[in-house]
Amino acid sequence: MVPSNPTFSAFAFVGFLLVSIPLPWHLQSWNTGTCMYMAWTSLGCLFQCINSIVWNDNVVNRAPVWCDISARYIIGTSVAIPASSLCIIRRLYRIALMQSVERTKRERRLDIAVDLSIGVVFPIIVMALEYIVQGHRFDIYEQIGCYPATYNTTLSYPLVLMWPVVIGLVSSVYAVLTFRVAFKRKTRLQEILRTNSQISTSRYWRLMMLSGIEILCTVPLGLYAIILNSAGNQVQPWLGWADTHYDFSRVGQIPTVIWRVDPFAIVGLEMTRWLYVLCAFTFFAFFGLAEEARMNYRRAAYSVARSLGFAKSWRGNR
Structure with missing residues (x-):
C-alpha cells in the first residue's frame, strides 16, 4: 500500500530538516563527501516536498522553469548521492592507509578538488548528457510533480541510466579494501583516530556503515531501475537528434487516474521520491543522535x- 501524498510531503519536509540542520558543523570537519551527501539529499527532499504540495491534485504547468530545474535535479541526484558516498568511502580508505591523518593545506585542497569533481562536476556532466536523450521538456505527474522526460532509447542507458550502478561497483571495491585494511591495521588506525580532531573512531565507523548501506542499496536499485525502465516501455533505437527532440517543447501532463493503473509507473515514481526520504532518515539515524x-x-x-x-x-x- 502506497502512503498518501500528504504523508509523503510531511516526511520529505522532516527529512529536509534532519539533514540540513547538522550541515554547518559537518562543514567544519572538512569531510567534503559527507557535506555533499547532505546537500544533495536535503535539497532533494525539499524539491520533492514542494512538488508534492504544488501538484497534489492537478497537473497544471504553473511553474515551467521550476520544473526544468527540478527534473534536471532528479537526474543529477541519481548520480550525485552515490558519488558522494564514493567520496566518503574513498576518504576512509585513505585514512586507513595513512600513518597519520594530518594533512597539509595543499593536500586538503587537492582532496577537496577531487571530491568536488566526483560529487558535483560529474553529476552536472550527466545532467548535460541527459539532454541528448531528453524526448521533450518534462512531465508533470499528479501528486508527484515535475519529472524528467528521458526518451527510452538505447543511448539513454550508457549516457544516463548506467552510472549509479558503475559508481556503486567502484564504491564496493573501495569498501572491501577499506574493511580489509582497517581490520588488518586496527590498532594503528585507532591510534591515528585518537590524535585527530576532525574525525573520531566512532564517526569513522559510522561513516563506514553509512557507506556500506548506500553501496548495498545503490547497485541493486540501479539495476532494478534499468530493468524497470526497459520492461515498462519498449526500448527504441537511437535514430538521431531530430527524431529524439521532435516536438521538444511539449509537456506531458499525467493525472493519477492514468499513471496509477500502470504498476511500472507506480514503482518507478514512488521509489524515486521516497529514496530521498530514506537517505535523509538513514543519515540522521547514524549522525543525528550521536554525542x-x-x-x-x-x-x-x-x-x-x-x-x-x-x-x-x-x-x-x-
Whole structure:
C-alpha cells in the first residue's frame, strides 16, 4: 500500500530538516563527501516536498522553469548521492592507509578538488548528457510533480541510466579494501583516530556503515531501475537528434487516474521520491543522535536562548 501524498510531503519536509540542520558543523570537519551527501539529499527532499504540495491534485504547468530545474535535479541526484558516498568511502580508505591523518593545506585542497569533481562536476556532466536523450521538456505527474522526460532509447542507458550502478561497483571495491585494511591495521588506525580532531573512531565507523548501506542499496536499485525502465516501455533505437527532440517543447501532463493503473509507473515514481526520504532518515539515524550532534544541539539551543535573553535561566535548567 502506497502512503498518501500528504504523508509523503510531511516526511520529505522532516527529512529536509534532519539533514540540513547538522550541515554547518559537518562543514567544519572538512569531510567534503559527507557535506555533499547532505546537500544533495536535503535539497532533494525539499524539491520533492514542494512538488508534492504544488501538484497534489492537478497537473497544471504553473511553474515551467521550476520544473526544468527540478527534473534536471532528479537526474543529477541519481548520480550525485552515490558519488558522494564514493567520496566518503574513498576518504576512509585513505585514512586507513595513512600513518597519520594530518594533512597539509595543499593536500586538503587537492582532496577537496577531487571530491568536488566526483560529487558535483560529474553529476552536472550527466545532467548535460541527459539532454541528448531528453524526448521533450518534462512531465508533470499528479501528486508527484515535475519529472524528467528521458526518451527510452538505447543511448539513454550508457549516457544516463548506467552510472549509479558503475559508481556503486567502484564504491564496493573501495569498501572491501577499506574493511580489509582497517581490520588488518586496527590498532594503528585507532591510534591515528585518537590524535585527530576532525574525525573520531566512532564517526569513522559510522561513516563506514553509512557507506556500506548506500553501496548495498545503490547497485541493486540501479539495476532494478534499468530493468524497470526497459520492461515498462519498449526500448527504441537511437535514430538521431531530430527524431529524439521532435516536438521538444511539449509537456506531458499525467493525472493519477492514468499513471496509477500502470504498476511500472507506480514503482518507478514512488521509489524515486521516497529514496530521498530514506537517505535523509538513514543519515540522521547514524549522525543525528550521536554525542557530537547532541553537543551541537545544546550549543544551538543556548545561542537561541541567549539571543532571546533567556541564557541565564537556560543554563541553570540544563
